[in-house]
Amino acid sequence: MEEFLRILTQSVGELLAPATAAYALAAIGLNLHFGYTGLLNMGQAGFMLLGAYGFGITIIAGGSFWLALLVAVLAGVLFALLLGLPTLQLRGDYLAIVTISAAEIIRWLGRSTVWQEWTGGASGLQGRDYKDAFQDLSPLPDGRFALGPFEYINTGSDSWWTRIFAWGLVALVLLFVWLIARSPWGRVLKGIREDEDAVRALGKNVFSYKLQALVIGGAIGALGGVVFALPSAIAPDSMGRTMTFFVWTILLLGGAATVFGPVLGSMIFFAAYMFMRTGMRALAENTPVGEVISTTNVEQIGGMLVGVTLMLLVIFRPQGILGNKKELAFNVR
Template sequence: MEEFLRILTQSAGEILAPTTAAFAIAAIGLNLHFGYTGLLNMGQAGFMLLGAYGFGITLTLGGPIWLAFLIAIAAGVVFALLLGMPTLQLRGDYLAIVTISAAEIVRWFGRSTLWQEWTGGASGLQGRYYKDPFHALSFLPEGRFALGPFEYINTGSDSWFTRIFAWGLVALVLIFVWLITRSPWGRVLKGIREDEDAVRALGKSVYSYKLQALVLGGAIGALAGVVYAIPLAISPDSMGGRTMTFFVWTVLLLGGAATVFGPVLGSMIFFTAYMFMRTGMRALSEDTAVGNVISTTQVEYIGGMLVGITLMCLVIFRPQGILGNKKELAFNVR
């Protein structure tokens, strides 16, 4: 019973985790692409990795933290422009092919020994090189604080200050997306999602609106990469891999595309369930009888398989997600 309560508490802690907030922000950016505009971006991990590199490298070189955030956002904007300008004029799923390929290019760029002096190569950038300026912003006193079963240090990598910052940024991004999607600009995006030929017939530049949506969503994705890297480290394989993109898509589809709060709810539910599954399977693998069938090293592989099955089931049986409206997804992706 004590072991079950420990697993349950550890899993529930994912609701407030900075990683959960990072994926929520990334899914909000992807929602602006797919949910509101109908753009198939399969490389959100590339935006996240570039944002993290822009943030980490700037601070490692001694730059101020405000400049680090600006460079992270600028990296996402430039990446979106490079992807969108030649691709958004085409129809079909070209954007999906380009973005997933571009994310892989960014990952291999980070792994390359040619830029190892700045990116750290395959080992990535360790947090000790860039975290101190962020921790210096903390307004909390030294020590630890417990809120019910959750107890963390006030300032540090896995701390209350990191959580406050991460979820505060989620709130700001949510308000921003809520405002722009309810503006005339946002209504044009929804029109493009449903029938871009009709929007074009009204004299609107579909290409321009798509590019603007791609840039805004990419900048939000870059901020998600910063939030993800602050409590951990910057690793090209863990951040720029296809697994992270599929996690973001699962979060978005679980909560509901074309909804404001759907990505946040999806992230909370997904990572709580994912942590419960992983910790539960690890506990079972420590048992002699079960350990002969499932080893600790196999838990991650089984977890990835279950995420894939979950994504498939969502697309097949409930594409609108928990909060979504099925009519909102009745659009033509071009």
């Protein structure tokens, strides 16, 4: 019973973890691409990695926290422009191919020795080299604070201050998306998703709107990369294809083309994922199940179960928890 309560506490703690907020931001950006505009971005991890690198490198070079945050956003914007300008006038599947390839290029450039002086190569950038600028902004006193079964230090890597900042940023981005989705601009995006030829016939510049959506969603994804790096480190292999795969699962779980769907999807996904991993690890260590499932195989089995979940979502509940099935009845161009 005590073991079950421990696993349950860890799983519930993931609801407000900084990584959960980071993935929520990435899914919000992807929602602007796919949910509202119908753009198939298969490389959201690339935006996150560039945002994290822009943030970390700027601080290590002597920049302030706010300057680093601005550089991270600009990195996402530039990446979106480089991807969108040559591809958005083509069909959606071209964008999917370009984005997944470009994200892998960014990851391999980060791993390479050519830029090792700036990116740290395969080892990445250590958190101690760039976290101080963020932690110095904390208004919380030194020490620890417990809220029910959850106890963290006030300021540090895995702290209340990191959680407050991460989820405060999620709230601000959600408000921004809610406002623009209700605006005439947001209605044009939905029109493009449904039938871009009809929108073009009304005199709207479809290419311009698509590029704007790609840029804004990419900038939000870059912010997600910053939040992901704050409690840990910046390692290129931690922001690869698996991260994009998780972001898509989160978006489809919560509901595409909804404001709160990405946040709900992220919270449910990581709580369930933590429960599954810790539960399987406990079974492997304490029961005969360990003869079939070893603790070293837990991550691989978890990834397979996530893949099965994504397939089941697409087949039986493509609109997600909060979504409307009619919102997904669009033709991707």
